[in-house]
Amino acid sequence: MNVLSGLAELHDFPLILLYVVTAAIVVFVSLKLSDFLNIIDKKSNISGAFLGGVLLAAVTSLPELFSSLTATVFVKNNDYVLGNVLGSNLFNMMIFAIVFFLFFKKMVEKKVSKYFLVSMAFSGALYVLTTIAGLIFVPNGWLLGYFNPVSLLIIAVYVVSIIKTPKIEEPEEEEKESKITLRTAVILFVVFAVVLVAASIFLTYLTDGISVKYDLGASFGGALFLGVATSLPELTSTINLARKKNFQAAYSDLIGSCIFNFLILTFSDALSFSCKTNVYRFDQSASMMIVFGAVEFIALLAALILLIKGVDGSKIQNRILFYALGTILIGSYVAFIVLSNVNLGIPFAPFIK
Numbered sequence: 374m375n376v377l378s379g380l381a382e383l384h385d386f387p388l389i390l391l392y393v394v395t396a397a398i399v400v401f402v403s404l405k406l407s408d409f410l411n412i413i414d415k416k417s418n419i420s421g422a423f424l425g426g427v428l429l430a431a432v433t434s435l436p437e438l439f440s441s442l443t444a445t446v447f448v449k450n451n452d453y454v455l456g457n458v459l460g461s462n463l464f465n466m467m468i469f470a471i472v473f474f475l476f477f478k479k480m481v482e483k484k485v486s487k488y489f490l491v492s493m494a495f496s497g498a499l500y501v502l503t504t505i506a507g508l509i510f511v512p513n514g515w516l517l518g519y520f521n522p523v524s525l526l527i528i529a530v531y532v533v534s535i536i537k538t539p540k541i542e543e544p545e546e547e548e549k550e551s552k553i554t555l556r557t558a559v560i561l562f563v564v565f566a567v568v569l570v571a572a573s574i575f576l577t578y579l580t581d582g583i584s585v586k587y588d589l590g591a592s593f594g595g596a597l598f599l600g601v602a603t604s605l606p607e608l609t610s611t612i613n614l615a616r617k618k619n620f621q622a623a624y625s626d627l628i629g630s631c632i633f634n635f636l637i638l639t640f641s642d643a644l645s646f647s648c649k650t651n652v653y654r655f656d657q658s659a660s661m662m663i664v665f666g667a668v669e670f671i672a673l674l675a676a677l678i679l680l681i682k683g684v685d686g687s688k689i690q691n692r693i694l695f696y697a698l699g700t701i702l703i704g705s706y707v708a709f710i711v712l713s714n715v716n717l718g719i720p721f722a723p724f725i726k
Contacts, residue, residue, distance in 0.1 A: 388586060392579045395572055399436065399605045402569050406432060407610035409565070411617055412558040423538050425614070425622030426492065430629025432566045433606035436573030437461050437630075438637050443574050445641040451652040454641045455507075459662035462631045464604040466669040467706045468611050469627065469676065470699030476615045477695060481686035483620045488539055489677050492628045495534040497670060499635040502526050504663055506638075507653040508721065519646050521653050524639035531636045538629075569606065604630075624677075658713040660722035665705040672701040 410429045413419070437457055444453035472480060506523035510516065553561075607630050614623035642652045655663075676698045684691050 388579055388583045392576070392583065395576055395579060396605055399569065399572050399576075400609050402565050402572065403433060403606035403609035404613055405565050406562060406569070406606065407613040409553075409558045409562040410610070410622065411614060411619055412553055413555065413562065414619065414622055416555040416558070423625075425619075425625030426538050426629030426632075427535060429610060429622065429626045430633050432562075432569065433610055433626060434461075434630045434633040434637070435566060435570050436576065436606060437604075437634050438640065439570050439573045440576055441637045441641050442644065443578070445644050445648060445652070448578075449648050451641060451645050451648045451650050451654065452656070454638065454652050455654070455659050456662070458634045458637055459503075459659060459666060461604045461607075461634055463662055463666055463669060463706050463709060465607050465627050465631050465634075466666070466673050467702045468604075468608050469673055470702040471608070471612065472615050472620075472623065473676070473695045473699035475612070477692055478686050479615070479618055480620060481680070481684045481691070483618060485624070485677065485680040486539070486621065487681055488537075489624055489628065490674075490681065491537060492534065492625070492632070493670070493674050493677065495530055495537075496628060496631050498530050499527060499632060500663065500666060500670065502530065503635060503638065503653065507655040507659065511651050511653050511655070512721070516651065519648075519651065521642050521651055523653070524642045527635050527639050531632060534632055655722050657717060657719050657722045660719060661709050661712050665709045668705045669702050672698045672705075 406429070410424055413428075414424050441454040441457050444450055444457070502523050506521050506527075510521055510523055515522065607627055610626055611623045614620070614626070638652055645652050676695060679691075679694070684695075686692070
């Protein structure tokens with residue numbers, strides 16, 4: 374707590390500037406990670422769906438994981454965890470809008486695997502389980518000491534999602550061969566992943582300092598500062614992979630990260646014995662993230678169904694349709710930011726500043 378107090382009282386070197394610098398480091402590292410993963414994808418027999426949905430998703434979710442564990446074990450404030458996870462998922466789904474707006478022509482030209490519908494089903498199930506954990510199990514005290522039994526179901530769903538992820542390489546069009554060997558790419562991937570972990574831990578302390586200094590609620594602060602900053606790896610890697618036309622890995626990274634993020638709740642739940650509240654405790658901000666998360670989920674599901682069926686990119690109505698879905702994704706995130714700062718008087722989800 375001495376570290377947190379020191380951060381909160383910094384005046385000579387603004388916390389916001391430290392936050393921006395750290396976030397910039399996260400962006401650079403994430404860019405390199407996506408480059409190395411693209412090389413691994415092209416030079417190995419592992420499928421893009423597995424690399425993006427499992428390997429890259431786990432690595433780009435390391436900031437969420439370690440920042441959440443830091444919040445639970447050292448900051449001892451679980452409210453940051455739920456805000457971090459749900460806020461990151463909101464941001465991750467919004468990233469699809471950027472793909473729609475910037476890469477529409479390339480996007481519709483690429484084949485989309487039907488597996489993404491299965492992946493979305495797992496993501497939807499995890500949203501439902503998290504809602505049940507927070508709105509039914511916590512209020513009724515259906516806990517095993519401090520541990521929420523729903524965490525076990527979340528783990529089970531995650532394991533099944535990994536098992537169901539296709540591991541056979543899909544045929545890809547040839548592109549310029551990289552001079553970096555597969556072995557070198559793997560080593561550099563691991564090195565940059567470690568740097569990403571270090572930056573994510575520091576972001577947790579910065580977020581707590583900013584929340585204290587500017588009187589932000591823990592859940593809202595976690596969603597805004599941790600949720601956005603720890604989603605920068607997904608944002609950067611997705612744009613980079615889409616630019617390289619590797620949409621399989623790009624989509625898998627985003628959806629896989631959303632799925633992995635829910636697993637973070639179970640880790641924090643297991644280590645929250647010294648925290649005052651259960652990790653699934655809902656306030657108004659968390660409730661808004663569930664509501665707008667559902668809206669984004671439906672919009673994204675509709676877009677993926679259209680891509681799987683095949684979309685004629687030359688038709689203006691198709692472009693307008695995807696732009697509309699992208700607008701819904703962005704609008705939902707903006708609406709969450711706005712409404713989280715307004716006391717809506719929700720009885721089961723108190724407004725906390």
